[in-house]
Amino acid sequence: AQSVTQLDSQVPVFEEAPVELRCNYSSSVSVYLFWYVQYPNQGLQLLLKYLSGSTLVKGINGFEAEFNKSQTSFHLRKPSVHISDTAEYFCAVEAGANNLFFGTGTRLTVIP
Amino acid sequence: DTAVSQTPKYLVTQMGNDKSIKCEQNLGHDTMYWYKQDSKKFLKIMFSYNNKELIINETVPNRFSPKSPDKAHLNLHINSLELGDSAVYFCASSRRAGNEQYFGPGTRLTVT
Numbered sequence: 001a002q003s004v005t006q007l008d009s010q011v012p013v014f015e016e017a018p019v020e021l022r023c024n025y026s027s028s029v030s031v032y033l034f035w036y037v038q039y040p041n042q043g044l045q046l047l048l049k050y051l052s053g054s055t056l057v058k059g060i061n062g063f064e065a066e067f068n069k070s071q072t073s074f075h076l077r078k079p080s081v082h083i084s085d086t087a088e089y090f091c092a093v094e095a096g097a098n099n100l101f102f103g104t105g106t107r108l109t110v111i112p
Numbered sequence: 113d114t115a116v117s118q119t120p121k122y123l124v125t126q127m128g129n130d131k132s133i134k135c136e137q138n139l140g141h142d143t144m145y146w147y148k149q150d151s152k153k154f155l156k157i158m159f160s161y162n163n164k165e166l167i168i169n170e171t172v173p174n175r176f177s178p179k180s181p182d183k184a185h186l187n188l189h190i191n192s193l194e195l196g197d198s199a200v201y202f203c204a205s206s207r208r209a210g211n212e213q214y215f216g217p218g219t220r221l222t223v224t
Binding site for chain 2: 034036038041042043044045046049088090099100101102104105
Protein backbone atom coordinates (compact mmCIF):
# COMPACT_ATOMS: atom_id res chain seq x y z
CA ALA A 1 0.00 0.00 0.00
CA GLN A 2 1.07 3.54 -0.61
CA SER A 3 0.83 6.53 1.68
CA VAL A 4 1.92 10.13 1.64
CA THR A 5 2.78 12.27 4.66
CA GLN A 6 2.94 16.04 4.64
CA LEU A 7 4.12 16.88 8.12
CA ASP A 8 3.40 20.60 7.99
CA SER A 9 -0.25 21.50 7.72
CA GLN A 10 0.52 25.23 7.64
CA VAL A 11 3.64 27.12 6.65
CA PRO A 12 3.75 30.91 7.03
CA VAL A 13 6.67 32.64 5.33
CA PHE A 14 7.59 36.24 4.57
CA GLU A 15 7.60 37.46 0.99
CA GLU A 16 10.91 36.90 -0.84
CA ALA A 17 12.03 34.35 1.77
CA PRO A 18 12.83 30.75 0.78
CA VAL A 19 10.41 27.94 1.58
CA GLU A 20 10.50 24.16 1.79
CA LEU A 21 7.35 22.03 1.97
CA ARG A 22 8.05 18.52 3.15
CA CYS A 23 6.68 15.30 1.71
CA ASN A 24 7.49 11.72 2.66
CA TYR A 25 5.99 8.64 1.09
CA SER A 26 5.91 4.92 1.61
CA SER A 27 5.53 2.33 -1.12
CA SER A 28 6.66 -1.21 -1.78
CA VAL A 29 6.99 -0.55 -5.53
CA SER A 30 8.48 2.13 -7.73
CA VAL A 31 6.51 5.32 -7.70
CA TYR A 32 5.84 8.43 -9.63
CA LEU A 33 5.74 11.59 -7.52
CA PHE A 34 3.85 14.81 -8.04
CA TRP A 35 3.26 18.18 -6.46
CA TYR A 36 -0.02 19.94 -7.13
CA VAL A 37 -1.12 23.44 -6.12
CA GLN A 38 -4.68 24.48 -5.33
CA TYR A 39 -5.47 28.19 -5.32
CA PRO A 40 -8.58 29.29 -3.40
CA ASN A 41 -11.82 28.00 -4.93
CA GLN A 42 -10.01 26.37 -7.83
CA GLY A 43 -9.06 22.90 -8.97
CA LEU A 44 -5.62 21.37 -8.68
CA GLN A 45 -2.81 22.35 -11.02
CA LEU A 46 0.35 20.34 -11.56
CA LEU A 47 3.51 22.05 -10.32
CA LEU A 48 6.02 19.34 -11.17
CA LYS A 49 6.50 15.60 -11.39
CA TYR A 50 9.18 12.97 -10.98
CA LEU A 51 8.98 9.88 -13.18
CA SER A 52 12.62 8.87 -13.55
CA GLY A 53 16.05 10.29 -14.32
CA SER A 54 17.45 13.36 -12.60
CA THR A 55 16.38 13.55 -8.98
CA LEU A 56 16.11 17.34 -9.10
CA VAL A 57 12.93 18.33 -10.86
CA LYS A 58 12.03 21.86 -11.89
CA GLY A 59 8.44 22.96 -12.22
CA ILE A 60 6.35 26.00 -12.94
CA ASN A 61 6.43 29.28 -11.01
CA GLY A 62 10.04 28.77 -9.89
CA PHE A 63 9.37 25.67 -7.79
CA GLU A 64 11.63 22.64 -7.70
CA ALA A 65 11.66 19.35 -5.83
CA GLU A 66 14.25 16.71 -5.09
CA PHE A 67 13.53 13.00 -5.06
CA ASN A 68 15.46 11.19 -2.34
CA LYS A 69 14.94 7.47 -2.59
CA SER A 70 16.86 6.53 0.55
CA GLN A 71 14.83 8.96 2.64
CA THR A 72 11.63 8.36 0.66
CA SER A 73 11.15 12.10 0.39
CA PHE A 74 10.11 14.55 -2.28
CA HIS A 75 10.38 17.98 -0.70
CA LEU A 76 9.23 21.07 -2.59
CA ARG A 77 11.33 24.25 -2.53
CA LYS A 78 11.31 27.77 -3.83
CA PRO A 79 14.18 30.20 -3.20
CA SER A 80 12.02 33.33 -3.02
CA VAL A 81 8.25 33.26 -2.57
CA HIS A 82 5.73 35.76 -3.81
CA ILE A 83 2.35 36.77 -2.43
CA SER A 84 0.72 34.92 -5.32
CA ASP A 85 2.21 31.63 -4.06
CA THR A 86 -0.28 31.61 -1.19
CA ALA A 87 -2.22 28.39 -1.77
CA GLU A 88 -2.67 24.78 -0.67
CA TYR A 89 0.05 22.40 -1.85
CA PHE A 90 -0.48 18.66 -2.24
CA CYS A 91 2.11 15.96 -2.64
CA ALA A 92 0.92 12.81 -4.44
CA VAL A 93 2.21 9.34 -5.21
CA GLU A 94 1.21 7.09 -8.06
CA ALA A 95 2.15 3.41 -7.97
CA GLY A 96 0.41 1.89 -10.93
CA ALA A 97 -3.19 1.75 -12.13
CA ASN A 98 -3.30 5.53 -12.46
CA ASN A 99 -4.26 5.73 -8.79
CA LEU A 100 -3.01 8.89 -7.10
CA PHE A 101 -2.64 8.98 -3.32
CA PHE A 102 -2.60 12.49 -1.95
CA GLY A 103 -1.09 13.89 1.20
CA THR A 104 -3.23 15.98 3.51
CA GLY A 105 -1.92 19.22 2.06
CA THR A 106 0.20 22.12 3.30
CA ARG A 107 -1.26 25.58 3.45
CA LEU A 108 1.44 28.06 2.39
CA THR A 109 0.74 31.62 3.48
CA VAL A 110 3.06 34.33 2.20
CA ILE A 111 3.18 37.35 4.49
CA PRO A 112 3.86 40.76 2.94
CA ASP B 113 -10.42 26.22 -24.14
CA THR B 114 -11.35 24.50 -20.89
CA ALA B 115 -9.55 21.16 -20.63
CA VAL B 116 -11.68 19.53 -17.93
CA SER B 117 -15.06 21.05 -17.18
CA GLN B 118 -17.64 20.22 -14.54
CA THR B 119 -21.24 21.26 -14.07
CA PRO B 120 -22.63 22.58 -11.89
CA LYS B 121 -20.02 24.55 -9.97
CA TYR B 122 -22.26 24.77 -6.91
CA LEU B 123 -25.03 22.42 -5.87
CA VAL B 124 -27.21 22.93 -2.81
CA THR B 125 -29.82 20.31 -2.10
CA GLN B 126 -31.75 18.64 0.69
CA MET B 127 -31.15 15.28 2.30
CA GLY B 128 -32.75 12.40 0.46
CA ASN B 129 -32.60 14.00 -2.98
CA ASP B 130 -30.86 12.51 -6.03
CA LYS B 131 -28.39 14.65 -7.95
CA SER B 132 -25.87 14.36 -10.78
CA ILE B 133 -22.60 16.07 -11.54
CA LYS B 134 -21.28 16.10 -15.10
CA CYS B 135 -17.68 16.08 -16.28
CA GLU B 136 -16.23 16.48 -19.75
CA GLN B 137 -12.63 16.56 -20.98
CA ASN B 138 -11.47 17.70 -24.40
CA LEU B 139 -7.89 16.48 -24.03
CA GLY B 140 -8.36 13.14 -25.75
CA HIS B 141 -7.38 11.32 -22.56
CA ASP B 142 -8.30 7.70 -21.99
CA THR B 143 -8.69 7.79 -18.21
CA MET B 144 -11.03 9.85 -16.06
CA TYR B 145 -11.50 10.06 -12.29
CA TRP B 146 -13.72 11.34 -9.53
CA TYR B 147 -12.23 12.63 -6.29
CA LYS B 148 -13.88 13.84 -3.10
CA GLN B 149 -12.29 16.67 -1.10
CA ASP B 150 -13.63 17.00 2.42
CA SER B 151 -13.80 20.05 4.65
CA LYS B 152 -10.22 19.44 5.83
CA LYS B 153 -9.00 19.52 2.21
CA PHE B 154 -8.26 15.78 2.19
CA LEU B 155 -8.48 14.38 -1.35
CA LYS B 156 -9.56 10.81 -1.91
CA ILE B 157 -10.13 8.99 -5.16
CA MET B 158 -13.59 7.55 -5.63
CA PHE B 159 -13.65 6.10 -9.13
CA SER B 160 -11.45 5.73 -12.17
CA TYR B 161 -12.54 4.86 -15.71
CA ASN B 162 -10.32 3.84 -18.59
CA ASN B 163 -11.92 3.92 -22.03
CA LYS B 164 -15.38 3.80 -20.47
CA GLU B 165 -14.52 0.84 -18.24
CA LEU B 166 -14.38 1.03 -14.46
CA ILE B 167 -10.85 0.27 -13.21
CA ILE B 168 -10.87 1.71 -9.70
CA ASN B 169 -13.79 1.67 -7.35
CA GLU B 170 -12.72 2.69 -3.90
CA THR B 171 -14.87 2.06 -0.89
CA VAL B 172 -17.69 4.47 -1.43
CA PRO B 173 -21.39 3.96 -0.66
CA ASN B 174 -23.30 2.35 -3.51
CA ARG B 175 -25.48 5.46 -3.53
CA PHE B 176 -22.70 6.86 -5.72
CA SER B 177 -22.79 5.59 -9.30
CA PRO B 178 -20.44 6.79 -12.03
CA LYS B 179 -21.45 6.60 -15.66
CA SER B 180 -19.24 7.05 -18.69
CA PRO B 181 -21.22 7.37 -21.94
CA ASP B 182 -17.97 7.88 -23.87
CA LYS B 183 -14.34 8.37 -22.96
CA ALA B 184 -14.69 12.16 -22.91
CA HIS B 185 -17.43 12.13 -20.27
CA LEU B 186 -17.69 10.77 -16.76
CA ASN B 187 -20.78 11.68 -14.77
CA LEU B 188 -21.43 11.07 -11.10
CA HIS B 189 -24.92 10.29 -9.87
CA ILE B 190 -25.70 10.34 -6.16
CA ASN B 191 -28.86 8.84 -4.71
CA SER B 192 -30.46 9.61 -1.34
CA LEU B 193 -28.04 12.39 -0.45
CA GLU B 194 -26.80 12.58 3.14
CA LEU B 195 -25.27 15.41 5.15
CA GLY B 196 -21.88 13.67 5.04
CA ASP B 197 -21.86 13.88 1.25
CA SER B 198 -21.23 17.62 1.51
CA ALA B 199 -17.80 18.18 -0.04
CA VAL B 200 -16.07 19.41 -3.17
CA TYR B 201 -16.04 16.81 -5.94
CA PHE B 202 -13.28 16.98 -8.53
CA CYS B 203 -13.17 15.33 -11.90
CA ALA B 204 -9.78 14.65 -13.49
CA SER B 205 -8.33 12.98 -16.57
CA SER B 206 -4.98 11.60 -17.69
CA ARG B 207 -3.51 9.96 -20.75
CA ARG B 208 -2.02 6.95 -18.96
CA ALA B 209 -0.10 5.87 -15.87
CA GLY B 210 2.74 8.22 -14.99
CA ASN B 211 1.16 11.13 -16.77
CA GLU B 212 -0.17 14.00 -14.77
CA GLN B 213 -3.84 14.26 -14.06
CA TYR B 214 -5.69 17.37 -15.17
CA PHE B 215 -8.34 18.50 -12.73
CA GLY B 216 -11.63 20.24 -13.27
CA PRO B 217 -12.62 23.30 -11.21
CA GLY B 218 -14.66 21.26 -8.76
CA THR B 219 -18.31 21.05 -7.76
CA ARG B 220 -19.15 22.21 -4.25
CA LEU B 221 -22.01 20.06 -3.00
CA THR B 222 -23.88 21.19 0.09
CA VAL B 223 -26.53 18.92 1.56
CA THR B 224 -28.90 20.56 4.04
